Amino acid sequence: MDDERGDPTVGELSEGRILRRILERLGESNALVGPGDDAAVIAAADGRVVATVDTLVHGPDFRLAWSSAYDLGYKAAAVNLADIAAMGATPTALLVALAMPDETRLSFVTGIADGLRAACRDLAPGCRVEGGDLTVSDTLTIAVTALGALAGRAPVLRSGAQVGDVVAVAGELGRAARGLRTLFTRFTDAAGAPIAVDERVLESTELTDLAAQLRPSPPVWLGPDAADAGATAMMDVSDGLVLDATRLASASGVTLSLESALLGADPASALSGGEDHALLATFPARRPLPHGFVRVGVVQPRGADAVMVDGRPYEGRGGWDPYLDWDARTG
Numbered sequence: 001m002d003d004e005r006g007d008p009t010v011g012e013l014s015e016g017r018i019l020r021r022i023l024e025r026l027g028e029s030n031a032l033v034g035p036g037d038d039a040a041v042i043a044a045a046d047g048r049v050v051a052t053v054d055t056l057v058h059g060p061d062f063r064l065a066w067s068s069a070y071d072l073g074y075k076a077a078a079v080n081l082a083d084i085a086a087m088g089a090t091p092t093a094l095l096v097a098l099a100m101p102d103e104t105r106l107s108f109v110t111g112i113a114d115g116l117r118a119a120c121r122d123l124a125p126g127c128r129v130e131g132g133d134l135t136v137s138d139t140l141t142i143a144v145t146a147l148g149a150l151a152g153r154a155p156v157l158r159s160g161a162q163v164g165d166v167v168a169v170a171g172e173l174g175r176a177a178r179g180l181r182t183l184f185t186r187f188t189d190a191a192g193a194p195i196a197v198d199e200r201v202l203e204s205t206e207l208t209d210l211a212a213q214l215r216p217s218p219p220v221w222l223g224p225d226a227a228d229a230g231a232t233a234m235m236d237v238s239d240g241l242v243l244d245a246t247r248l249a250s251a252s253g254v255t256l257s258l259e260s261a262l263l264g265a266d267p268a269s270a271l272s273g274g275e276d277h278a279l280l281a282t283f284p285a286r287r288p289l290p291h292g293f294v295r296v297g298v299v300q301p302r303g304a305d306a307v308m309v310d311g312r313p314y315e316g317r318g319g320w321d322p323y324l325d326w327d328a329r330t331g
C-alpha cells in the first residue's frame, strides 16, 4: 500500500472513510438535516427554492498542473454561488458530486472540501455544503448544485431589461481571462501540455489575474442588493461579457449598447472574458445604482445586433463556448 506519508489514495480507502474525512472539514451544517442521511432537508423560508448546477471537468474546465485541490473546491463553489446571486437570491446550500480517479490522494479530497468551505465563508456566509455524492472516474469531475432563497423578492430574470435602462456591472471584468492567457502562454511545455506555475516569475498584477482565474471571487452579496435596488434583468458573466450580454439582450428583446471606455484599462479582455463571474444587470435610469455597480452602457430598442460596443457590432466571438472552443487533442 502506497500510504507511507499517511496520505492514502482514494483507491485504498472505502467510500465511508473518504466521506468521514470530507465531513470533518466542512464544519457545522446549517440545514434541517445535513450530510449523512439519504438526502438533506433545507428550509425554504418563503416557499421557493432557487436551484442551479455547474460542473468542472478536468480538461475543458481546469488542469491539475495549474489548480490546487483548494482552488478547485473554491472555484466550484464560487461559480455556482454567482448563479444564485444573479437571480437576486442568497445561497443557502451546496450539494457536491465528486468523481475521482482511483489514484487521487486523500489530502486532495480534503483540499477540495477546504476550498468549498472557504468560498462559502468568503462569499456566502450562511451557505454550507449540505450533501453530495462520491464516485470513481478516470476524469476528475466536480459537479456542484447550489440552492438559494429569495426572502420575498421577485427573482431577477434575464428577460426584464427595458429600453432606457442603465447597463451596469459589479465585480471584475477580464482578470480571469488574462489569468488563463498567462497559464496557456507561460506555463505550458513545448507540446502545449500544462506545467506547474512558478509564481516567482510573475509580476503582482499577473498573480492577481491568476488568482481571479483559479479562485474567482464574485460579489455574491450584491445579487440581493441589485434586486432590492430594482434591477430589471441580471445574470453572471461566466462565458464573456459580449456573449452573456447577447443572451440577456435576446431574452429581453432589446439591444445592450456598451461603452468600452467604461470597461477599465483592458477593455478587450473585459469584453470577451468571462470567468470572473461579475454580475451584469440593468437598472431603471431614474434611480442611483446600488453600491458596487458601475455603469457600462445603456439599453436600446432591439436593432440588428443584440450587443453594440461603442456604437458598432462587436467583431469576434465575445466569449467561451465549451463545444466550439475545447478540443481534446489540443486542450
Ligand SMILES: Nc1ncnc2c1ncn2[C@@H]1O[C@H](COP(=O)(O)OP(=O)(O)OP(=O)(O)O)[C@@H](O)[C@H]1O
Pocket: 052, 053, 054, 079, 083, 236, 238, 239
Ligand atoms: N442539461 C440541461 N438540462 C436542462 N436545462 C439545462 C441543461 N443545461 C443547461 N440548462 C439550462 O439552460 C440555462 C443556461 O445554462 P447555462 O449553463 O448556459 O447557464 P449558466 O449556468 O448561467 O452558465 P455557466 O454554465 O457558464 O455558468 C440554465 O437555465 C440551465 O439551467
Ligand SMILES: Cc1ncc(C[n+]2csc(CCOP(=O)(O)O)c2C)c(N)n1
Pocket: 054, 059, 060, 061, 062, 063, 180, 238, 239, 274, 275, 320, 322
Ligand atoms: C484549463 C482550462 N481551459 C479552458 C478554460 C476556459 N473556460 C472553461 S469553462 C469557461 C467558462 C464557463 O464555462 P461553462 O459555460 O461550461 O460553465 C471558460 C472560459 C479554463 N478555465 N481552464
Ligand SMILES: [Mg+2]
Pocket: 082, 083, 086, 235, 236, 237, 238
Ligand atoms: Mg450564470
